[in-house]
Amino acid sequence: MSAKIDETITFECETGNYHTFCPISCVSWLYQKIEDSFFLVVGTKTCGYFLQNALGVMIFAEPRYAMAELEEGDISAHLNDYEELKTLCIRIRKDRDPSVIIWIGTCTTEIIKMDLEGMAPKLEYEIGVPILVARANGLDYAFTQGEDTVLAVMAHRCPEQEFPIGESKETIKKTKLFPFPLLKENNLVEYVNHPPLVIFGSLPSILVSQLDTELRRQFIKVSGWLPAQKYADLPSLGDGVYVCGVNPFLSRTATTLIRRKKCELIVAPFPIGPDGTRAWIEKICYVFGIETQSLEEREERIWESLKDYLDLVRGKSVFFMGDNLLEISLARFLIRCGMIVYEIGIPYMDKRYQAAELALLQDTCIRMCIPIPRIVEKPDNSNQIRRMRELQPDLAITGMAHANPLGARGIGTKWSVEFTFAQIHGFANARDVLELITRPLRRNENLDNLDRTTLVRKNNEFYTSIPTPREDNREYMY
Numbered sequence: 343m344s345a346k347i348d349e350t351i352t353f354e355c356e357t358g359n360y361h362t363f364c365p366i367s368c369v370s371w372l373y374q375k376i377e378d379s380f381f382l383v384v385g386t387k388t389c390g391y392f393l394q395n396a397l398g399v400m401i402f403a404e405p406r407y408a409m410a411e412l413e414e415g416d417i418s419a420h421l422n423d424y425e426e427l428k429t430l431c432i433r434i435r436k437d438r439d440p441s442v443i444i445w446i447g448t449c450t451t452e453i454i455k456m457d458l459e460g461m462a463p464k465l466e467y468e469i470g471v472p473i474l475v476a477r478a479n480g481l482d483y484a485f486t487q488g489e490d491t492v493l494a495v496m497a498h499r500c501p502e503q504e505f506p507i508g509e510s511k512e513t514i515k516k517t518k519l520f521p522f523p524l525l526k527e528n529n530l531v532e533y534v535n536h537p538p539l540v541i542f543g544s545l546p547s548i549l550v551s552q553l554d555t556e557l558r559r560q561f562i563k564v565s566g567w568l569p570a571q572k573y574a575d576l577p578s579l580g581d582g583v584y585v586c587g588v589n590p591f592l593s594r595t596a597t598t599l600i601r602r603k604k605c606e607l608i609v610a611p612f613p614i615g616p617d618g619t620r621a622w623i624e625k626i627c628y629v630f631g632i633e634t635q636s637l638e639e640r641e642e643r644i645w646e647s648l649k650d651y652l653d654l655v656r657g658k659s660v661f662f663m664g665d666n667l668l669e670i671s672l673a674r675f676l677i678r679c680g681m682i683v684y685e686i687g688i689p690y691m692d693k694r695y696q697a698a699e700l701a702l703l704q705d706t707c708i709r710m711c712i713p714i715p716r717i718v719e720k721p722d723n724s725n726q727i728r729r730m731r732e733l734q735p736d737l738a739i740t741g742m743a744h745a746n747p748l749g750a751r752g753i754g755t756k757w758s759v760e761f762t763f764a765q766i767h768g769f770a771n772a773r774d775v776l777e778l779i780t781r782p783l784r785r786n787e788n789l790d791n792l793d794r795t796t797l798v799r800k801n802n803e804f805y806t807s808i809p810t811p812r813e814d815n816r817e818y819m820y
Contacts, residue, residue, distance in 0.1 A: 351704055351714050353691065358722035362665050362689060362741060363759065364392055365478040366446050368488030371763065373406045375544045376569050380440035381407040382430065384458065385448030406438060417454055424461050428468065435471050441573040444492060447477040472499065472573070483690035483720075484667045486591040486762060489544055493568055493595040496576065497603060500568065503538060503580035533563040536630040540577045540605070542568040542595055543588035545767060552768045553588070553613065560627050560634055568595075579603040586610055586626060588767060590699060591667035593692040609695070611702040613767045614668070615675030615775065616644040621702055644769050648679075651776035656680035658783060661730055663740040664688045664721050665758035670696055672739070672761065674703040675775065677710055684733050687721035737782060754782040 366389060369381045383389055390409040410430055416423060431443055447458050462473040476495045478488035541553070541564055554564050566577025568585075579585075585599045586608040599605040610625035611618045620641045627634050645652075660676055662669045664687030673683045693700065707714045718726075723744065730738060730753060737754045738744075745755040760778055765771045 349704065349708055349714065351700060352716050353693075353719065354716060355719045356722040356725060358720055358725075362483075363485030364389070364448075364480050365482045365485050365488030365491070366393065366448060367485050368478055368492060369393070369407045369446060372444075372489060372492055372544055372569070375546070375571065376442070376573060377571050378441035378573055379406060379444060380434050380438050380442070381444050381446055382410055382427075382434065383407065383446040383448065384410045384412065384427075384451055384456070385446075386412050386450050389448050389450075406440065408434070412450055417450065423456060424465070427461060428465055431465060431469055431471070431473070435469055440471065442472045442474060444474045444476060444495075446488075446492075447475060447479060449479045449481065452477065452479055452481065474499065484591060484665065485759075486589070486666045486668075487594070487690075489589075490592050490594045493542060493544070493592065494598040496569055497542075497579065497595060497598045500576045500579040500603070503578040503583045532561065533558075534561040534630065534632055536562065536632070537606075538565040538578070538583045539563070539626070539630075540566050540568060540579065540583055540585045541588060542585055542599065543592055544569055545588060546765060547571065549765055549767050549771070552770055556619070556623060556768065557626065560623060560632060560637070562626060562630065562632065579605055582606075584608055584629065586622075587695075588613055588622075589668075590671055590696050593695040596695050609698045611674075611699045612671045614671040615678065616641045616648075616769055616772050617678045617706065618671060618675060618699075618702065619767070619769050619772075621698070625698065640769065644772055648772060648776060651773065651780055652679055654780045654783060655776065658682070658737065659684055659733070659735040660737045660739060660779075661726075661733065661735040662686045662688070663723065663726055663738060663744060663758075664718070665739075665741040666762050668758070668761055668766075669739075670699050670703060670717070672775070673715060674699065674706050675772075676779065677703070677712065677715075678706050679776065680710070682712065683715040684735055685726070685729065686715050686717045687726060688717065688719055691717065691719045737779070754785070756782050 366383055366385070369383065373379060373381050383393060390411055393407070393409060408430075410427065416426075434440065434443060445458055445462065447456070451458060458475045462475050466473040474492075474495050476488075476492045478491045482488065482491070539562065545553075550567055557564055565583070566575070568577055570576050579599065581604040583603075583605045585596070585605045587596055590612055596607055600607050608626055608629050611621040613619040613622040620637055623637060624634055655676070657680065659682040660673075661684045662673060667688060667690065669686050669688045673686045677683055704714060727748075730748070731751075735753060737756060738748050739756050739758050740748065742757050742759060745757055748755050756778060761775070764774055764778060766775045
């Protein structure tokens, strides 16, 4: 008789440190997303060293970020911080002419109680450029939450949503669906008359276009994205506007949109993997009372195109140490691909914001007839390493600090930070996720094949020798 599979999610919490990048690293992708912005990181030389190493040195193009280094006089309050920042911002305005300047406060500005929020409005008035203050410092749980802080601050600058005269959120009704595709005279797809929808989360422009297209196939129009490519194009927010996130580390932004901007949050799984993308679209359609069109068939076609990768990962085991808050979504997708997930370590777990993702994880495990993996919040890495020694997973997804030590102990590793910078959202990019996952698995398999062969040197020439199963243990060269 087979043992009963536990169908409930188990949450544990350890007391480990946060082994993660500094959240000021969010500058590396946000300055590229918001094309007319400039990021000014206010911190010490250590912060500057981190930016220089983590973001790289660009020789042929100057990036739109800079470092305002605090000196001993600043820390001891012997210097005039306002005048120094004013000089820097005037120079930035002259050299770059940005539409917005974003100050990134670091740990040091928190410790010395530097009043960035007090100085920003006055300086904004003087130089005529909007200045936003985001406290993206090392007190966060994960480095990806730097984006969360910036978007939460940016949400306050979004204009208020205005409904046409005689129309409000109560009077917006759903119209009859048209057979897809129905085109107007100007070749634009007809949309259902639904409330405004704003998607929040920083994605490359190509991913934005892909997700916009997927929703348009369901007759849903995206009113705007937060952040937008241009600061002037920030979406309108307010009572009656629906918002939906694309990343699981944006809980602070979601809270700001609900409490401060009075938006309606659509709690959906995140569009990572074919299963997550379909569930994300289905939830939006369900909220707006729209029947999905050919969505199941679209997902099946994507799974068919992934068969070569699925054959490689099926039955393999993976262990998440926890780093970037994408762990739940990635684990759910890999379980759907046929992998075994021993443990999901995560630095911080917002059960309300990730409620739909957790429900999909549970349904996926039941569908695949495997136990639900344990979820460990704020994991202790020493305990995790001991558990990995016992479990011997085929792959560990971990931060950069632990990759080489684990590799030396015979466990395949993948840097979790790579999933942050890779294009992993939507139907079309599921293949890229599996490419990242299978790369160390293929490498380990190739190394195992090399272990079965040795190089023999004879007369200053190398020959490949293969140990044979013969009793005399002789090596035959060819």
